[in-house]
Amino acid sequence: MGKTNEQPMGFLKRLAGNQAGNVMAMVAAAIIPLAALIGGGLDMSRAYMARARMQQACDAAALAGRRAMTGASMSTSDIAEARKFFNFNFPQNTFQAADFTPVIQSKPSETTTVQVTAETTMPTTIMKIFGYTTLPLAVTCESRFDIGNTDVMLVLDTTGSMASNMTDTDGTVMTRLAALKLAVKDFYDTLGAGSDTTGRIRYGFMPYSSTVNVGYSLPSSAMLGGTAGDTWTYNSRRMTYYRDTPSTTNTCYRGYAGFGSNNCRTSASSAQSDSSNVSRSNCQTWANVSTSVSGSYPGTVTKIVYAAYSWNGTNPFPSSGSGNQKCVRQEVTTTHTTNVTGGTGNTSLNVWAYNDFAADVSTFITGASTLNPAFIDGTTSTWSGCIEERDTDSSITSTTSTSSIPAGAFDLQIDTAPTNTATKWRPHWPEIEFDRSGRWLNDNVYPDYRSGSGGWNACPSKARKLASYTSRSATPSGMTSSFDTYIDGLIAVGGTYHDIGMMWGARFLSPTGIFASENANAPNGFNISRHIIFMTDGDLTAYQSVYGAYGYQKLDGRVAATSTDDDGLKAIHKRRLEMMCNAIKGQGVTIWVVGFKDQPAAGTLDSTMLDTELQTCANSSNHWFMAYKPSTLRQKFKDIAKNIGGLRLSQ
Structure with missing residues (x-):
């Protein structure tokens, strides 16, 4: 009996000790959880790749939308541009994702920031056998201009040729000056108002012709006439x-x-x-x-x-x-x-003597009506604000080294303090000027300086110091008008002396010159990025018979000998411009140059359309541009603003 019972027990013992039988059972039991793990990993991997691709599309759309913006919030065309980039990078049904429409808008609390969100689902492959048929996909991103403290001086050619017409690509006809006004407004709309806490942005303006209208921006101590009895000598x-x-x-x-x-x-x-x-x-x-x-x-x-x-x-x-x-x-x-x-x-004797005569200018520079000593009938004059430059060095030629500025060329020195007759500026006084033959040098300009037919003694619109504008319609403290009103008031008159515009753009921008107290520091304590945007529609010109920042060259001979012809003067002024540009860039200022001319013949290189001196004045070949249509000019100004501002993803 006992022998009979031992055989079943031995079989079970052998079965329990048989590993091959156990592995088969264990594998069979693990198939389902293993399938879930592998399927989940596969589906999650697909979802991760889909979401990464979708995030790239979101980022591209946000950047494109912000780059397209020219206003304070997104327009319909801006949204369309952003959506185009999203769809290009993530077409519908990518990774079998369900159809969806990304939401593209200005961020409600910060309208200059572009916000993009997108949500959809994608089907699973293996996990659906466990009841999970789809996986959610969601992305969000934002893009904005991040800009630190920035000072921008817009040095603008407002010479007589800016009154000529141009035809845009759509057939619209407008003056060059009208196109410039639109471009400057676009520049503001692109760069923005800034903030004293996050990044202050200030705009200044320097219209120029053969002189600049800066007198009323200067302290009286910087001008001859600031002290009672001060005189300056005029051809009169x-x-x-x-x-x-x-x-x-x-x-x-x-x-x-x-x-x-x-x-x-x-x-x-x-x-x-x-x-x-x-x-x-x-x-x-x-x-x-x-x-x-x-x-x-x-x-x-x-x-x-x-x-x-x-x-x-x-x-x-x-x-x-x-x-x-x-x-x-x-x-x-x-x-x-x-x-x-x-x-x-x-x-x-009723006979006039024509020569150099000293005139008291202490009343004239106050803006008060002043008796004109060139007349005996009670004729008066009121200063417009334009200046004659301080002492210069007439030994500068077209071949003088541009690596430094001569010690006696105070007119080319950005920061030298105005402490004496040689270093102070002098009032530009056309009504007092006569040549030796008796020709009145004010004979082609009405008293308001705005109707010159030839511009031989032109005085451009008043310059404006750096200021923050909360909007184009806002008037900053200390200013008399808004951004738009100022720009709309610019007039075109006079000849094209690039050097006088460039040097005064630098003076208004400098943190160590006559406006150091206003320019050295920003309220938030961070560094300031400084830029000059220099726009011109022509080549530099210089004439013997112009009465401008350097007096009446034909008689005064301040820049060169009075016998120097117009071509010789032009070459010298170009050299002086090069000196000025090198000095400005040496102070860490970025110079952008935009040329604006009529469309040349097909195949004409841009480099042949802009003075070489202006090309090298710009910080690099990427900092100068040519525009041949009003719409192109506007785009160039927008592009510069975008380069000054830092377009980045903020989320």
């Missing part, structure tokens, strides 16, 4: 006066000569003996000629007064008579000691 005129004492007078008589001439006699009877016969009327015409004045002013002047003395021996000169009779005239010669100042006891 003064009335010549004489005194009766000391003077000498001589009277003689001359008989009429039908041919040749007779001597002047000490007695009328002797002169009558010399005379030929002539009618009474012809005698009177010959005898009563205009007074003659000869000599130099100031100095000794001889005046001769002529008068009909007798006809037919009758004195006083008869009022009637017929026939031909003897004719005598009286000549009274007076030698006067002259001067060029009026006053008690002085009498005007």
